Amino acid sequence: MTLQEKPRRVFQAVFFSLSLQELGSVPTGVCSQLVITLAGPTVVNEIAGNNVTLSVSLSGASDAAVVWFMGDLPVGTWILDSTEDPDIAENHKDVLKIERSGSLSFVNVPLGYTSNYTVEMTKSGLGKVSTTFTLKIFENFQNLTLSTQPDFAKEGTDRFTLQYSMLEGVVEQQMWFFNGREIKTNSHYVVEQRSLVILGPNRSDTGQYSVHLINPFSGATALKNVTVRYGPDEPTLDAQPAKLFYVVGDSVRLSCQAEGYPQPTIQWLFGVQILSNSNKGVLNLTDIQASQGGVYTCSLLNEETNERRQKNLTLTVYDRPVGNPMCSVKSVNNTDLQYHCGWMGGTPQAQLSFPALNSMSTGAGHISLNVTASDNLNGKTVECMAYHPLEQNQCNITASSPVEFLPHVTAVDRDDKIQVTIRCVSEASPQAVVSWYRGSEAVTNGTTHQISNDTTQLKIHDYKFNNSLLQNYTCTCRNPLGSQRREVLLQGPSISNFSLFPNPNRTTVTLNWEVPHTSVVTGFDIQMKGPAQNSTATRSGGSSDGYRTILKLPGSDRSVDISNLDPDLTYRFRVIPKAHLTAGEPSKVQRIGPVKGLSGPAIAGIAAGIPCSLLFLLLLVGLICFYVYWKKSKSHQPRYPVSRVPEKVKTTQLDITTRNRLTEGVKAPPDYNRFQQTPSERSVALPTFVPPPPLPTRAATTV
Incomplete structure (x- = not known):
């Protein structure tokens, strides 16, 4: 009986027993449930050539039928607890073995036994139970390499393929990388089972490609550097110096460059003549002549891809006028204006005109045009148009009246x-x-x-x-x-402004001064008051009581530096303007010295001034009270209505008078009558009162 026939008979027997039980002819079994217990993992990975077992434990019926399937095909049958040997398919007897526990063992498992394995246990009246295992057989990777198809990538082709091969090994996972970045299938890449396809390769695909293969027992990586051939691209032609045309005798450098890999070879042609004096796409032309004007062709060839491209450049060489047009305007008898424009040389001579002045008048090489001066020409820009077969140019001239100036x-x-x-x-x-x-x-x-x-x-x-x-x-x-x-x-020598600027260490000062623009000055005396520069005298006795001249400067100078000053001492400076032997008024004095607090005498003066100020305030209050009393005592005199404005004026005038007497300069009170008030609003005479002279007051001043 063959293996295929035996399971069929077992299933027929089970079906027959089940049918009798349903008809009531067969009593129910002793065991009520079939059980398959896993004794190991359901997913098993193993290296080819090793022994492996798919372990189970069967229970529930002593004579249950056990069948192992490899995929959908049965490979072994056995009756549980039977003394007979399991029946193994003929082509698997050297590898497969069913154990007494119902487990399926593999001996020196070959690589081709990777599959799903299912064990079924069947008993009439108890139904059927099953469990599935997954067995994966692997090999370690050996001699993994990458190759390309075709041999090199070319920009513009449909596809370029990288594929891997190896001596042995089973791949569970493959990953592709470009310059270290993983590649996934997209519009540009297609990852297939053993290859990577680049769709429409271009120059940006140049780089390092790698494939990384993994299985549970080993990993391998293969690298491949790919350079995409491309070009030549559209060439760039350049002429230096860049001009619309070149004059006889000029030198010009023609260059032709284009991207490509490998770098394309370049040739220059003039007409059909190959120019051999070019080097790496550069053609130098010196002292060019008119006969060298024409079409120059740059031809490029990629010798590996056999791609060819060319581009033309037209070089124009002419003889032109010298320089640029020159415009000027002159006075004729201080009444008329003469506009002139010239552009000499060239073949032919340039045609010149002043369209804004006279559109009909032209000249070859130069033109002069006299016009009567008028206000509409003042500040008007007049263009001279220069026409030449090779160039149109122009120059401008603006006539203007004198502007305000300072002598x-x-x-x-x-x-x-x-x-x-x-x-x-x-x-x-x-x-x-x-x-x-x-x-x-x-x-x-x-x-x-x-x-x-x-x-x-x-x-x-x-x-x-x-x-x-x-x-x-x-x-x-x-x-x-x-x-x-x-x-x-013309004025005498004088100084209009004088300033002093010390350096950070206060050992050098810069004196700056100005002179009125009509002042006659031939020189300056720089004077200083204070200790001498680099003085070795003591600070208590090293200063001078008067100003002394330390420098004499010419009338063109407006600044001077004074050095070697002691930052802990005080100096004063002034400038004396001179016209020969006549000296003008000295400038204001500029001081530099240490910054200190109030001195003892100054503090004493302030302390003495405080009670004097209080006494003066008391006298002022008494004066106001006396004035009010005096006004009331005159109640027997007739009264006339007086507006409130004079009262405000009186108060303001009194305050101003008092304040002015307290300040250094006495100023006249404002004339309120100038605001054109009515007679009733004008100020009235105040009673005469002369305050007592203020007590002596000492004030401390810090410069």
Whole structure:
């Protein structure tokens, strides 16, 4: 009886017994339930060649039928507790064995026995029970490698495949990586059973690919560096220097570059002639001639993919005018304006015109156009249009009247005489002509006065300074569009501003000063009061009672540094302006010294001043009371209605009078009648009262 026939007969016997029981002919069995108890895991992993057992324990009936299935096919049968040997399928007898417990054992299990195994136990009248096992047979990985199809990837193809192979090994899980990042199936990658497919490979797919295989007993990784061939891309042509055209004699550098792997080879062609003097896509042309203008072709070839591309560049070489158009405007007899434009050289000469002035007048190479000065030309920008076959260019000129200006006066000592220079410059186009007057008389060149060639400067030789008679000069800047006039009243030497800036250590100070723009100054005396610089005298006796001159500076200076100061001592500085031997008023005094608290005498003075102030306040209150009493005592005199405004005025006037007497300077009270009040609102005369002189008060001042 074969293995396939025996289970069928067992099942027929079980069905027959069950049928009799249902008909009441067979009494119910002693055992009421079939039980399969697991004696091990249901999922079993094992290395090929080892022994393995799917362990169970069967109970519930002594003669129950036991069948083991490999997938859907029975591979062994046995009657529980039977003395007969289990029946094993012929092609599995060398591997499979059913134990007395009902377990299924494998001897030197081969790789192909990976499957699901099910044990069924059947007994007539008790039904059927079953349990399923999963057996996975593995091998350790050996000699895992990666290969590609085709041999190299090319950008623009449909697909590129990486596939792995190995000498032996069973894969439970495979993972693919690109530059360390795991790859999943998407629109660009397809992960298949033993391969990775790149759809539409491109240059960004260049990198390292790896596959990692895993099973419960081993793991393996294989790497493959892939470089995607591509290009040549659209080449980039460049000409340096970049110009629309080149002039005869210029040098130009033509370069041709394109991306590609491997790097494409480059050739330059002029017409059909191959130019051999190019190097890595660079073609240098020096001292080019007009005959070298034309079409240059850059040809690129990827020798590995046999892809070819080319691109043209047109080089234009001409002879052009020199430089750029030049515009100018001049004065004609100080009444008319002459506009001029020139652009010399070139073949042919450029055609020039002033469209805004006269659209019909043109010139070759240069053009001059006289127009009558008018207000509408003042500040108007006039364009000169230059037309050349190779280039259109232009230049602009704006005519403007003189603007307001500030005369500048300088003075120097020369041969013990003062030489004064007055400079009057006003921005104007065309340049303004300056005329000079002394008082009402025109100034001409002579021994005393000298006017510069451009008329902007007037030099006065042997200037005599006289405080009682200051000299008055006038300069007038004029062009055809207008004029500006300024009077210059020469003043004596003076300082308009003086400041002091110490350094952080307070050992050096910077003195800055300014001079009025019409002041005649030929030099400065820098004076200091205090201890001498680098003084070795004691601080209690090293200071000087008066100012002394420490520096003499020329009239052009406006700043000086004073060094070697003691930060713990006090110094005072001032500047004396001089015109030759005449000294002007000293500047205000700037002080530098240590910052300290109030001295003892100052504190005593403040303490003495407090009671004096209180006494004065008491006297002021008594005065107010006396005044009120005096007003009431005059009740027998007729009264007239008086508005409240005078009372406010009186009070305000009294407060102002009292306050002014307490301050250093006495100021006159404001005239309220100037606000045009009615007679009843105007202030009335106050009673005469002379307060007693204030007591002596000492005040402490910290600079």
